[in-house]
Structures are given as structure tokens and as C-alpha cells.
Amino acid sequence: MALRITISKLCDRLSMSKNAVHKSKRFFSTQALTNSDVRRKRVELFEQEQQRQTALVTRIEKIEVKYTGLPEECTLIMNKHLSTPYNCAMHMQELFMDRSALALVNGEPWDMHRPLEDDCELQFVHFEEEDPRTVNNAFWRSCSFVLGHVLETAFQDQYYVELCSFPPPNVSSGSFVYDADLKLGNWKPTEVELNCLSRIGLRLNFLDLKFQRLEIPLSVATQMFSDNRFKLAQLPHIASKSKSGTSVVVYRAGDHIDITSGPLIASTAQIGRYSVTAIHEIESQSFGKLSRVQGLALPTQIMLHSWTYDTILRSRSKKLNPAQLPDLKQAENQKSQIPAQ
Amino acid sequence: MLRFRYQPHPRKMAVYPNAGQGERLQRLREIVTGLFRYERLELNYNHADEARQYAERLILLALRNGDKHKETMELADYWLLEKDLVHKLFKVLVPRFQKFKGCFTDLHKLALEYPGTGAPTGLLELRGNPWPPVIPRQRDFKYTLSNMLLAAARQDFYQSRQEKISQTKSAASLKSTQEDETKSSSVDPVLPSSKSDSVSQTSQTESAPNR
Numbered sequence: 001m002a003l004r005i006t007i008s009k010l011c012d013r014l015s016m017s018k019n020a021v022h023k024s025k026r027f028f029s030t031q032a033l034t035n036s037d038v039r040r041k042r043v044e045l046f047e048q049e050q051q052r053q054t055a056l057v058t059r060i061e062k063i064e065v066k067y068t069g070l071p072e073e074c075t076l077i078m079n080k081h082l083s084t085p086y087n088c089a090m091h092m093q094e095l096f097m098d099r100s101a102l103a104l105v106n107g108e109p110w111d112m113h114r115p116l117e118d119d120c121e122l123q124f125v126h127f128e129e130e131d132p133r134t135v136n137n138a139f140w141r142s143c144s145f146v147l148g149h150v151l152e153t154a155f156q157d158q159y160y161v162e163l164c165s166f167p168p169p170n171v172s173s174g175s176f177v178y179d180a181d182l183k184l185g186n187w188k189p190t191e192v193e194l195n196c197l198s199r200i201g202l203r204l205n206f207l208d209l210k211f212q213r214l215e216i217p218l219s220v221a222t223q224m225f226s227d228n229r230f231k232l233a234q235l236p237h238i239a240s241k242s243k244s245g246t247s248v249v250v251y252r253a254g255d256h257i258d259i260t261s262g263p264l265i266a267s268t269a270q271i272g273r274y275s276v277t278a279i280h281e282i283e284s285q286s287f288g289k290l291s292r293v294q295g296l297a298l299p300t301q302i303m304l305h306s307w308t309y310d311t312i313l314r315s316r317s318k319k320l321n322p323a324q325l326p327d328l329k330q331a332e333n334q335k336s337q338i339p340a341q
Numbered sequence: 342m343l344r345f346r347y348q349p350h351p352r353k354m355a356v357y358p359n360a361g362q363g364e365r366l367q368r369l370r371e372i373v374t375g376l377f378r379y380e381r382l383e384l385n386y387n388h389a390d391e392a393r394q395y396a397e398r399l400i401l402l403a404l405r406n407g408d409k410h411k412e413t414m415e416l417a418d419y420w421l422l423e424k425d426l427v428h429k430l431f432k433v434l435v436p437r438f439q440k441f442k443g444c445f446t447d448l449h450k451l452a453l454e455y456p457g458t459g460a461p462t463g464l465l466e467l468r469g470n471p472w473p474p475v476i477p478r479q480r481d482f483k484y485t486l487s488n489m490l491l492a493a494a495r496q497d498f499y500q501s502r503q504e505k506i507s508q509t510k511s512a513a514s515l516k517s518t519q520e521d522e523t524k525s526s527s528v529d530p531v532l533p534s535s536k537s538d539s540v541s542q543t544s545q546t547e548s549a550p551n552r
Contacts, residue, residue, distance in 0.1 A: 127485070127486060128485060130480060130481060130484075131484050132484055132485065132486070133484050136484070136486045136489065139486065171486060171489045171490060171493075172489060172490075172492075172493040173493070174490060174493055174494065174497075298486065298487060299486060302485065302486055302487050304487045308487075308491070312491065312494050313490050313491070313494060316493075316494045316497060
């Protein structure tokens with residue numbers, strides 16, 4: 001007994017001395033990065049940038065928004081650069097607020113929480129439209145976005161998950177994808193573990209987090225994603241594709257922020273079923289070994305029998321998604337090809 | 342012989358009590374004439390069903406033979422009581438149905454009127470008529486998210502099954518070619534293969550009870 005105590009004391013002393021060594025060596029913070037810290041930093045930057053941009057609107061101007069569609073056409077006088085399509089829906093019907101996933105501004109898809117910029121014609125679209133393909137793609141993209149949130153929040157702080165990117169939405173492939181570096185070695189998730197991941201995404205339904213869009217300058221974006229080597233590498237290419245050439249579109253839902261061109265759906269309450277179904281190992285040319293995390297989801301508005309969902313759709317979504325692997329060189333090649341054409 | 346009891350009886354098509362075959366034909370001609378005039382008729386279902394075939398036949402022959410064919414002209418003259426409709430048949434309907442596939446008329450069942458005679462009523466119409474459609478346009482749910490997912494899953498399933506079938510076929514053909522090879526090799530005494538051995542074994546076991 002005495003021996004044990006001495007051993008434990010010895011161990012304590014050793015560990016203390018180790019810490020002391022660490023402390024003495026540390027000039028700057030060498031503390032390991034954690035996802036929660038990085039996320040907090042991003043949210044702070046996002047809020048700063050948002051405040052800066054709203055401060056730019058000094059004089060409130062009015063715009064005329066013509067709503068066309070059922071039950072009746074109407075004209076609303078809204079605030080320029082402040083009012084969103086969601087605010088317009090608030091003036092009309094609760095149904096529009098709940099089910100509208102996207103707005104069409106002059107026929108172009110527009111996020112529900114993105115401020116309107118000029119006089120326009122407005123329509124609302126939902127998931128049971130006659131041709132809801134734009135909404136479906138926005139939903140699939142949003143689900144990939146949420147998958148990033150799931151991966152960043154699911155693991156303990158000692159595992160620093162680095163998200164890479166997700167391919168353009170393809171509903172027919174049967175699963176949405178997020179490629180990330182999980183840094184978990186040869187971890188093969190069991191069915192229970194996958195269910196735990198799914199439940200994080202599923203819980204967002206009750207939180208009703210809205211997807212906010214913000215166009216930020218490249219400098220802020222590099223600051224925001226400085227802790228993610230994949231995003232940092234992709235940023236110049238993404239910025240060069242934008243209209244001004246130096247801005248990046250980021251979205252925020254709750255405390256998760258990610259780069260995507262959008263559009264995304266209005267809120268996480270519109271994601272009804274959500275399951276993370278498989279994690280595959282992939283090898284990217286420019287980013288090395290990555291994990292391709294796949295999932296399946298359905299909007300709240302769409303009802304489907306559990307048997308169909310579980311046996312047909314979920315089992316199919318486990319297959320490796322054939323979407324393009326994340327690659328810097330390919331993107332740059334495409335960029336260089338465009339002026340040649 | 343049929344396996345169930347069925348009493349064949351002629352379709353009743355009473356134009357009026359005690360009417361005969363002549364009146365019946367007259368009634369059919371009236372219906373065909375009316376159909377060509379108005380392009381949509383609401384009438385007794387049996388009458389519509391009976392008249393439909395004659396209207397179809399007349400249009401088909403007019404399409405095939407044109408207006409310079411004596412027999413077709415005679416037929417049109419017989420079925421169309423109002424003679425201006427002969428012009429309509431060749432100048433309006435024949436061009437309209439030139440690129441049609443399938444039949445030229447539609448027959449819909451209508452609801453029973455109550456109180457009424459209790460006779461089933463139908464709606465007979467020429468296709469491509471200017472009236473609003475009888476059946477309202479159905480909404481297409483093809484692009485709903487769940488349906489897109491299921492359609493892709495279905496396609497996947499059939500594709501994999503097709504691949505399986507082709508694999509088993511190719512495997513079977515491989516086997517047969519291998520068997521042919523082993524047969525030819527079994528003739529050669531230097532290279533006895535395992536298959537020829539098993540064949541010889543089975544022949545021994547078969548011949549055993551005879552001994």
C-alpha cells in the first residue's frame with residue numbers, strides 16, 4: 001500500500017516537473033488548438049464584420065417589393081439593405097415564414113435571411129413545389145453545411161477536426177458529403193457512434209437556427225479560417241471567383257461558420273430527418289488523406305415511411321459517394337481554362 | 342371452354358321501343374355525324390362505345406387513302422349525314438391526325454345522374470379538340486426530394502441486378518468453355534485434370550451396383 005502511494009506521488013512529481021518544463025519553454029501559446037476556441041473566434045469575427053456592414057447603412061431608404069403568387073399579390077414597402085424576404089413573409093402569413101426555404105427575387109434564388117437590395121419582385125418557394133430542384137439543391141448544400149457543424153462539435157476538445165470542403169450538391173447520388181481531416185487514425189465508426197453523430201444534426205431541428213449570409217473581404221476570411229489549412233489554401237481561388245474578386249461568402253448557423261456560395265435554406269427547423277450514414281477514407285492529391293463523411297436528410301415538410309427511409313435510402317447512402325475529390329490543382333486548372341475559352 | 346359461367350348476349354342499344362337494325366344504324370350515323378360536327382358528345386355509354394369504332398375507322402381510311410379514293414368517299418358519304426363534314430374530314434381532321442400515334446378519339450365514363458334512367462353515360466370526343474381538357478392536369482411529383490432519391494435508388498437497383506445477371510451469364514459461359522477444354526484434355530493421357538477424375542469416379546460409382 002505504501003509503495004503504491006509513493007509511486008503515485010512520484011508520478012505526480014514527474015508530471016509536475018514535465019509541466020514546468022513545458023511552461024519554461026513556452027514563449028507563445030503552444031496550447032493545442034480546439035474546435036470550440038476556433039469556433040468562438042470565428043463567431044466574434046463574423047459579428048464584428050456584420051456590425052461594420054450594418055453601420056455602413058446610415059440612411060434608411062425604402063424599396064417597393066412586389067409579391068407575386070398565392071393567395072394574393074401585394075406590394076410591400078420595405079427597408080433597403082435591412083429587410084429580408086423573411087421580414088416580408090412576416091407581414092403576410094405564418095405559413096410563408098415556416099415553410100419557405102428560398103425566396104425568388106426577380107426569378108433568382110435568394111436566401112430568406114439576406115437583405116434585399118433594390119425594388120424587386122418576390123416569390124417564396126418550398127419543398128413541395130412543382131419543380132423544387134433549386135430548393136432541393138439548397139437543402140442538400142445546407143445539410144453538408146450542417147454536417148460540418150456536426151463534425152466540429154461531436155468530438156472532445158483533444159481531437160481537432162479540420163474541415164476541408166464539400167462538393168456541389170447532387171441529390172441523385174443519394175448522400176450529401178463533407179470531406180474533412182478527422183485526425184482519428186484508423187477509426188471505423190460503429191452504427192451506434194454514427195447514430196450519436198446523427199442526433200447532433202437532428203437536434204438542430206428544435207433549435208431553429210437561421211442560416212445567415214455575409215459577404216466578407218478576403219482579409220477577414222483569411223483571419224477567420226487561419227486555423228484551417230485546407231480552407232486557407234482554397235480561399236484565394238474562391239475569392240477570385242467572386243464578382244469583386246476579393247470577397248468571400250460565408251454562412252452562419254448558430255455558432256458554426258463555413259464558406260459556401262449558397263444559397264442555403266432558411267432555418268435548421270426545416271431539416272426533418274438527419275442521419276450521418278458512413279465515413280470513408282479518401283486520398284486527395286493536394287490535401288492528402290481525408291475522411292469523406294456522408295449523410296442523408298429529408299425536409300420537415302416531406303413525409304416518408306420509416307421503412308423506405310431506413311432500408312432503401314439509408315442503406316444506399318452508405319456507398320462511397322462518387323463526387324469529385326477536393327483538389328486545389330483541378331480548381332486552378334479550371335480557372336486557367338476559362339479565359340482560354 | 343371457359344372456366345366460368347358467362348352468358349353471351351347482344352349489347353342492348355334501344356333507340357326507342359320496337360326499333361330494329363335500321364334504326365340502330367341510323368342512330369350510329371347520327372352519333373358519328375355529331376362527333377365530327379361538335380368534336381365532343383355526352384351520351385349513353387353503350388351508344389358512344391359502339392359508335393366510336395366507326396368514327397375511328399373512317400378517320401383511319403381517310404388518312405390512308407386520301408380524298409381521291411372512291412370507296413373511302415362512299416364510306417364518308419354514308420357515315421356523315423351532313424355533307425359539309427366530308428370536307429371537314431379531309432381538310433381539317435386528316436391534317437390534324439397526320440402525326441398522331443394511337444387512337445383518334447377518347448371515351449370517358451361519366452357519373453350516373455340521379456334521379457335518372459340509371460343508364461351509364463359517357464363522353465366521346467375527338468382528340469386535339471379546342472375544348473378544355475376533360476381530365477385536369479395532374480401535378481408532377483417527380484422532382485420532390487424523396488421521389489428524386491427513390492428514383493435514383495431504383496435505377497441503382499436495376500443496374501446492379503443487370504450487372505449480376507451479365508456476370509452470372511459470363512461465368513456460365515466461362516465454365517462451359519472450361520469444361521470443353523477439360524474434355525479435350527481428358528483425351529490426352531499426359532494431363533489428366535481433376536474434373537476428368539471426378540467424372541471417372543462418378544462413372545465408377547454408377548457402375549458399382551451393376552457389379
